[in-house]
Amino acid sequence: MINWNSITDDEFIEQANIRVNKGHWSPDRLMSDKQSDDRAKLDKLRSAIIGYNINQMHAGPPYNGALIELARLCD
Secondary structure, three states, X not given: OOOHHHOOHHHHHHHHHHHHHOOOOOXXXXXXXXXXXXXXXXXXXXXXXXXXXXXXXXXXXXXXXXXXXXXXXXX
């Protein structure tokens, strides 16, 4: 078990950078703040569209194909 109190901030950052460089990274690392904000907005929009589609499926036909296409565009 790691004693987090014994690790300095510099050691923590160094270890995080090592992991990032090994491929354990988030795309947000390479995005500007605006791009990251836009991505978050698209995630919320896609979630709302998918949630609506699920509710619609439970209610039965007719289904709105345009909403399915919108969800695909957000991916």
